[in-house]
Amino acid sequence: MRNRYLPSLLPHEHVLSVLARWFDVSGRNDFLNTVRAVSNNVNSLSPMAVWRPVYWDLSRQFIETLGWENVIGQHTLFPYYAPFLRQLDRNLLLSGDESLASIRIKPVQQNLIKHAQHWRWCQSCAEEDYEQYGTSYWHTYHQLPSALTCYRHNALLLFQCTRCGFKYSHFQRHWLPPIDGRCRECSEQISPASMEIPPFIHWLDTASYYLQQCGSKVENEPLIKAMREKLGYEMLPQHLSVPLRAEITQQQRDFEAWLPELVIRNFFNRSCDKLFDGTNQVLRLSAVAYRARIAPPVSVLMMLNYLELESVFDDLLA
Ligand SMILES: [Zn+2]
Ligand SMILES: [Zn+2]
Numbered sequence: 001m002r003n004r005y006l007p008s009l010l011p012h013e014h015v016l017s018v019l020a021r022w023f024d025v026s027g028r029n030d031f032l033n034t035v036r037a038v039s040n041n042v043n044s045l046s047p048m049a050v051w052r053p054v055y056w057d058l059s060r061q062f063i064e065t066l067g068w069e070n071v072i073g074q075h076t077l078f079p080y081y082a083p084f085l086r087q088l089d090r091n092l093l094l095s096g097d098e099s100l101a102s103i104r105i106k107p108v109q110q111n112l113i114k115h116a117q118h119w120r121w122c123q124s125c126a127e128e129d130y131e132q133y134g135t136s137y138w139h140t141y142h143q144l145p146s147a148l149t150c151y152r153h154n155a156l157l158l159f160q161c162t163r164c165g166f167k168y169s170h171f172q173r174h175w176l177p178p179i180d181g182r183c184r185e186c187s188e189q190i191s192p193a194s195m196e197i198p199p200f201i202h203w204l205d206t207a208s209y210y211l212q213q214c215g216s217k218v219e220n221e222p223l224i225k226a227m228r229e230k231l232g233y234e235m236l237p238q239h240l241s242v243p244l245r246a247e248i249t250q251q252q253r254d255f256e257a258w259l260p261e262l263v264i265r266n267f268f269n270r271s272c273d274k275l276f277d278g279t280n281q282v283l284r285l286s287a288v289a290y291r292a293r294i295a296p297p298v299s300v301l302m303m304l305n306y307l308e309l310e311s312v313f314d315d316l317l318a
Contacts, residue, residue, distance in 0.1 A: 003038050006061050010129070010137055015058045015075040016045050017138035020175035024135065031172045046169045047143040048117045050081045051093060051105040059096075068096040072216075079215040080144050080208065081107050083223070084297050094216065108294045109282045114269050115145040116296075119168040120157040121177035122150035123190075136177040140212060146298035147208035148201055148266060156192035163188035200263060200305060207301050207310075210317045218316050220300075226312040227289040227303060236290040248286050255285055255306050267298050 007021050019035045019042070028034045035042050039057035059071045072078045078093055089105045110116045119138050126136035141151040149156055160167045161183035168174060174184040183190050228234055231251060240248065256276050264272050275283055285303060287293035304313050
């Protein structure tokens, strides 16, 4: 049933953010008990999943005014993940089928992705949003794990208090980005790490932005095809001959050597050694290009950049 007190969604606001804003004006003191009036599926409210039952419950609140396509296209991270989801999940999300009321769709290997599990914000956006709407809120574009900067201000996104380590991974203690820039736990001024943005990270930021803007129309196949052409084989046999295996190992080593440590540190939760030790497939070229292994967007983007296939990607999104 439509809850007439629930606020409308703001531009590029993540659909879960509306719960935080609603609770903020409710004046109550128990987040979970308050928001259960809208959804019973509120135990996990990080931006990690592409889809959870709570998204369905919230979509019912906005479907009449916004329509399905707008809800998932502007207020969830679906467009960003769409090209890299299983076809089945992607079609289901595009369809708006009722089975989505009880389904969770989580991108692969999210535990390895540094910024997938907590909410991020931009201090300038928080201030401007407060000026314009009387509240800060969580933007979808700030939650793209392969982007480090704000789509409006180019400033590095914030995610953690450097003094007490506080992060927003749920809304039970604190629920909205601070307007005064201070940690809600310890009052420390939260400032971005000072860092030169190398061109590669800048490209990742831009690519992530375009994915969120029109990824629901993009298919993965042309990217995989272009990667295979560049790597030199259309297919790989099930059993690799010794020389072929050596060549593929060398290609992988070259890729690993090319990936800057700064990039790994900013996008993954593991060190280079752990990521490349053979148990993780997350940055394995052959697994993604030939074994249909679904990889997180950040991995595929890194591979495309390494293989100098940025233009293939740009053309797809154009
Ligand atoms: Zn901003
Ligand atoms: Zn703090």
